[in-house]
Amino acid sequence: MARRNLAVELIEGIEEIRAWKRGEVKLKSSTVELPRAADVPQIRKALGYSQQEFAALMGVSVGTLRNWEQARREPHGPARSLLLVASSNPAAVRGAFEKLAGLRRKPRGLRARELKGIIRRPRKAVSVEDMRKAVARRAGR
Numbered sequence: 001m002a003r004r005n006l007a008v009e010l011i012e013g014i015e016e017i018r019a020w021k022r023g024e025v026k027l028k029s030s031t032v033e034l035p036r037a038a039d040v041p042q043i044r045k046a047l048g049y050s051q052q053e054f055a056a057l058m059g060v061s062v063g064t065l066r067n068w069e070q071a072r073r074e075p076h077g078p079a080r081s082l083l084l085v086a087s088s089n090p091a092a093v094r095g096a097f098e099k100l101a102g103l104r105r106k107p108r109g110l111r112a113r114e115l116k117g118i119i120r121r122p123r124k125a126v127s128v129e130d131m132r133k134a135v136a137r138r139a140g141r
Contacts, residue, residue, distance in 0.1 A: 037069070
C-alpha cells in the first residue's frame with residue numbers, strides 16, 4: 001500500500017477551496033435526510049420489534065420511544081444515526097440486535113474480555129443519602 005503524503009493533500013485541498021471561492025470550481029456536496037420522530041413507528045414495525053424491544057435496541061427508555069412515536073420529542077445525535085441505519089438496512093440491525101441478545105442469554109461460553117464493550121454492566125443504584133455523603137466528602141477536601 002502506498003504511503004499518503006498528507007502535506008500535499010492539505011495543500012491541494014486549500015487550493016481547491018481558493019478556486020471555489022474565486023468561482024472557478026464547484027464542489028461536490030450531498031445531504032442526508034435523517035429520520036424524524038414521525039418515521040420511528042414505521043422503522044420499528046419494519047424491524048418487527050415491540051416498543052420494549054426497540055427501546056432496548058436504541059438504548060432509551062420506553063417512555064422516550066413513545067415520545068418519539070407520538071412526535072412529542074425528536075430523536076437526536078446517535079439515536080438519529082441508528083434510526084437511519086435501521087431504516088436503510090433493517091436486516092443488518094436485526095441481525096446485530098439478535099446476536100447481542102444471544103450473547104446476553106448465554107455468556108457462559110465466552111470469556112469476560114470477549115464480552116467487554118458488548119454488554120454493559122447495570123449502574124449501581126445510589127441513594128440520596130449516599131449522594132449527600134459524597135458531596136460532604138468532596139466539600140471537606
